[in-house]
Amino acid sequence: MTRVLVVDDHPMWRDGVARDLTEAGYQVIAAVGEAKQAVRVGASLKPDVALVDLQLPDGSGVDVIHGLLAAHPTMRILVLSASAEQQNVLEAVKAGALGYLVKSAGREEFMEAVRRTTEGDAVFTAGLAGLVLGEYRRLAATPASGPAAPQLTERETEVLRLVAKGMSYKQIAERLVLSHRTVQNHVQNTLGKLQLHNRVELVRYAIEQGLDGSES
Amino acid sequence: MGLEVALWRAVTVYRFASLGYATILMINTWHIYTRPWLGWTVLGAMGLWSVLATVGYAHKGLREWPLLIADLIVTVACLLTSAWVVPPERLHAGSATLPMAWVASVVLTWAISGGRRRGVFAALVIGAADLWLRGGVTMVTINATVLLLLAGFVIGYVVGLARDAERQLQRATELESATRERERLARGIHDSVLQVLSLIAKRGAGLGGEAAELGRLAAEQEVALRALVSVEAPPSAHDSADLRESLRPFASAHVELASPATPVVVTSLVAREVTAAVASALNNVRVHCGPSAKAWVLIEDETDAVSVTIRDDGPGIPAGRLDEAAAEGRLGIAQSIVGRMRDIGGTAIISGADGTEVELRVPR
Numbered sequence: 001m002t003r004v005l006v007v008d009d010h011p012m013w014r015d016g017v018a019r020d021l022t023e024a025g026y027q028v029i030a031a032v033g034e035a036k037q038a039v040r041v042g043a044s045l046k047p048d049v050a051l052v053d054l055q056l057p058d059g060s061g062v063d064v065i066h067g068l069l070a071a072h073p074t075m076r077i078l079v080l081s082a083s084a085e086q087q088n089v090l091e092a093v094k095a096g097a098l099g100y101l102v103k104s105a106g107r108e109e110f111m112e113a114v115r116r117t118t119e120g121d122a123v124f125t126a127g128l129a130g131l132v133l134g135e136y137r138r139l140a141a142t143p144a145s146g147p148a149a150p151q152l153t154e155r156e157t158e159v160l161r162l163v164a165k166g167m168s169y170k171q172i173a174e175r176l177v178l179s180h181r182t183v184q185n186h187v188q189n190t191l192g193k194l195q196l197h198n199r200v201e202l203v204r205y206a207i208e209q210g211l212d213g214s215e216s
Numbered sequence: 217m218g219l220e221v222a223l224w225r226a227v228t229v230y231r232f233a234s235l236g237y238a239t240i241l242m243i244n245t246w247h248i249y250t251r252p253w254l255g256w257t258v259l260g261a262m263g264l265w266s267v268l269a270t271v272g273y274a275h276k277g278l279r280e281w282p283l284l285i286a287d288l289i290v291t292v293a294c295l296l297t298s299a300w301v302v303p304p305e306r307l308h309a310g311s312a313t314l315p316m317a318w319v320a321s322v323v324l325t326w327a328i329s330g331g332r333r334r335g336v337f338a339a340l341v342i343g344a345a346d347l348w349l350r351g352g353v354t355m356v357t358i359n360a361t362v363l364l365l366l367a368g369f370v371i372g373y374v375v376g377l378a379r380d381a382e383r384q385l386q387r388a389t390e391l392e393s394a395t396r397e398r399e400r401l402a403r404g405i406h407d408s409v410l411q412v413l414s415l416i417a418k419r420g421a422g423l424g425g426e427a428a429e430l431g432r433l434a435a436e437q438e439v440a441l442r443a444l445v446s447v448e449a450p451p452s453a454h455d456s457a458d459l460r461e462s463l464r465p466f467a468s469a470h471v472e473l474a475s476p477a478t479p480v481v482v483t484s485l486v487a488r489e490v491t492a493a494v495a496s497a498l499n500n501v502r503v504h505c506g507p508s509a510k511a512w513v514l515i516e517d518e519t520d521a522v523s524v525t526i527r528d529d530g531p532g533i534p535a536g537r538l539d540e541a542a543a544e545g546r547l548g549i550a551q552s553i554v555g556r557m558r559d560i561g562g563t564a565i566i567s568g569a570d571g572t573e574v575e576l577r578v579p580r
Contacts, residue, residue, distance in 0.1 A: 010411040016419065082410050082442070090477040104414040104435050104469075107422040126474045126512050134476020134517060141519055164474040165527045166512030171570050 002118050005047040006031040007038040007064055008080070009056050013103070017051065017080075024111055035059030039067030046072045049118050052097070054081040054088045062088065065095040078117040090131045093191060094198040099123025122188045129164035132190055133157070139197075150193040159186040219378035220328065223371070224273055227324045231266050234318040238262065241312055248303070255301040258294050258314050265290045269325075279329055288338060291315070291322040292345050299349055308351050310359075319346075323364050327372035331379075335368025402445035413438035417469075435469040443467060457487035459515055459522065463494055466513060471498060475515040482522055486578050489560050490524055493553045497526040497574045504572075505530030523577045533568025 004026045008014045011033065018028045029045050032038045035056040042050060042064075050068055054061035061079065068075050079092045082103040089100050099122050101113045113123045124132075136157075139149035152160065155176075162172045169183045176183070242259055246252045269287055272278045298313040307313070319342050327335025343361030350357040413434045420431020443465055458479040467473045482490070494513060501511045505528050514525040553574060557564040562578035 013411050013415055016415055082414055082438075086475070086477045102414075103411070104417050104438055107418055110418070126472050126514070128474075130474025130514055130516075131477050133474075134478065137517060137519070138476065138478055161514070161516075164512070164514045165525055165573070166472060166510065166529070167527075167570060175570060 001025070001027045002049060003027050003029045003045075003047045004114075005029060005038070005042055005045065005050040007033075007035075007050060007056070007061070008053040009033040010053075020107065020111070021114065024114075026114070033057070035061070035064050035067075038064045039071070042068040042075070043071035046075070048076060049114065050075055050077045051080050051114070052077055052092075054079060054092060060088065062091045062095050065092055065097055069096045076117050076120055078113060078123060086127075086131055089128065090135055093128065093132070094135075094194055096195055098191075100125060100128045102127075121184060122191045124163050124187055124191075126164050126166045129160050129187075132194060133160050133164055135194060136190070150197045152190060152193075156186050156190050159183055160190055163187060219382070220375065223328045223375065223378075227321055227328060228270050228273070230324065231270065231318070231321040234316065234321060235262055235266050238314065238316045238318050241316055242314075248306075249301050250303055251301050254297065255314060258297050258301065261290070262294055262315055262318060265294075269321075273325065284326060284329060284334075287322045287325055288341060291319050292341065295319055295342065295345050296349065304351070307349055308357075310350065310354070310357055313346065313349060320364060320367055323368045324371055327368045328375050330372075331376045332369050332372030335372035336365060337368075339364040339368035398445070405441065405445050410438055410442060413441070432469065439468050455484055456481050457484045459487055459490065459524070462487045462491045463513060463515060463524070466494060466498060470507075470509065471511045471513060473513050473515070476517050478517075480515055480517045480522060482578065486522070486560055486562075489556050490522075490576055490578065493556045493564065493574075493576055494524060494526060496553055501526075501528040501530065501572070519580075521577050521579045523575060525573060525575045527573045528571045530571050532571050533566070 004021055006014055006017055006021070006028060008017065008031070014031045014033065018031050021028050026049075029047055030041050032041055033056070035058050038050075038052070038056070052061045052064050052068075056064065061081070065077055065079075068077060077097040079089065079097045079100040080103055081089065081100065093100060098117050098120070099113065101110060101123060102125070105113070116123050136150070136152050140151065142149075158176065159172060162175070163169075167175070169180055169187075172178070173180045173183045239259060242255060246255055249255050265287075269283070272283045294315045295313055298307065298315075301314055302311070313319075323335055323338045323342060326338035339361070343364055346361055347353055347357060417431045417435035417438060420427045420429075420434060423431075459482050460473075460475045460480055463473060463475075498511055498513075501509055509528050509530050511526060511528045514523075514527075516523045516525075553566075553576070554564045557576055557578070560578060562576060565575045565577070567573050567575075
């Protein structure tokens with residue numbers, strides 16, 4: 001049984017989500033409302049999947065994602081947010097979240113997203129695809145001082161643009177004459193490269209700041 | 217009140233410096249004056265008035281007409297008394313009056329208190345008195361008056377600029393605190409109302425029937441409310457706009473917006489025209505695909521162009537239909553979008569493979 005951690009500061013929402021998940025056969029091992037508590041609980045209970053809200057009273061959901069993945073790198077994280085703060089959403093997926101869903105998404109869409117997160121598949125809305133596409137363009141346009149910025153292949157750009165225009169993987173597969181799985185892989189790669197780049201950047205920053213322990 | 221306070225202080229310094237100058241002149245030349253005792257009396261009066269005026273102008277509430285007029289009268293009186301002290305032939309030849317440069321302080325005072333008009337007026341009054349004293353306008357006598365006029369005008373002008381700058385700073389500060397208050401409200405609303413609305417939307421959709429309708433209404437209100445409380449960045453420059461902000465109001469339960477996380481800066485003309493084009497494209501979606509059709513708006517910031525794509529999940533346009541309609545001269549809304557884009561040097565491409573797709577493109 002898949003073990004799920006729910007992190008959201010709104011009790012009503014937290015309970016609603018937990019109930020939906022339990023009905024669908026998931027085991028909700030904890031539902032917490034604060035960032036620090038979430039990292040603590042996540043590190044000790046090691047859930048398979050975490051559903052994380054981006055706005056928490058004592059910190060950002062991005063910090064929670066960093067904390068959870070540091071304790072348990074294979075944890076699968078889905079960001080659920082009512083937030084229109086696009087920069088936060090982008091930071092969250094760069095930090096390692098597998099996908100993002102708006103809170104107003106319907107129940108079916110929500111359960112589908114949780115199922116895909118559990119399987120380790122990226123969950124892309126059109127909005128997230130637009131953000132990722134924009135981030136690659138930004139990285140390409142700003143001269144990099146450190147490691148080479150990741151680039152999208154032509155096919156990946158094509159797929160990502162179609163996702164950003166609201167097309168389903170099935171429609172994209174039909175239009176580009178690809179298998180559904182290939183489309184899924186392309187989308188997954190765009191996210192993977194961005195997360196890898198982000199990790200490299202973080203390590204580089206840590207070394208520059210002398211945080212790697214090599215200096216006193 | 218930065219610059220104004222500094223100017224008032226500067227005038228005080230000038231008043232006493234010029235008083236010192238007049239005193240030195242008096243010490244050097246009193247023996248040739250017709251009535252030295254009157255000269256010393258005037259100098260004493262100038263000293264006394266300098267102190268009184270300094271104390272008076274130091275109070276913001278006293279910087280009004282009575283003090284300004286008294287200042288002008290005292291100054292003119294001190295100046296005119298020169299006629300009974302300095303020998304007339306020396307005055308006509310352009311030599312110094314009793315108060316000398318001290319008369320300029322009232323011009324500066326008037327200019328600081330009310331801008332260049334007041335400065336020029338005071339300069340004209342002093343100038344007229346000076347010319348009467350010297351018995352006519354000559355190259356030698358007009359000099360001082362011209363300098364006074366210049367001082368009154370320039371200082372008055374600078375004060376006007378400073379006041380404008382201060383007013384703008386004030387407005388910026390107000391705007392900033394209003395934005396902060398809005399952010400606070402937005403946080404509050406986010407934590408409560410928006411969460412509940414999205415929960416109702418989600419639950420309602422699951423229950424079906426009338427509840428689904430209620431859920432749909434809640435979802436619409438959630439999007440509208442979020443757009444309302446989302447804090448806009450204050451406009452950075454007069455002629456540029458963030459295309460994301462311009463298009464944000466279109467987001468709804470049926471329209472999903474996808475954009476970069478960073479501002480997409482275009483000129484305000486481009487923002488206006490693109491916004492209008494998106495509005496008519498979305499309107500077209502409502503008309504042709506019904507009110508429940510979904511639409512997506514994708515904003516892309518490429519290095520050489522900005523593009524906005526509007527796509528719907530309707531039946532699309534069969535190949536050839538578009539050319540057919542264009543040939544018959546009835547393209548309606550599509551035509552207006554293409555025209556709008558052409559006017560700002562961009563293009564609009566309409567295609568209909570999976571739903572209708574309108575791609576607007578404006579080169580940078």
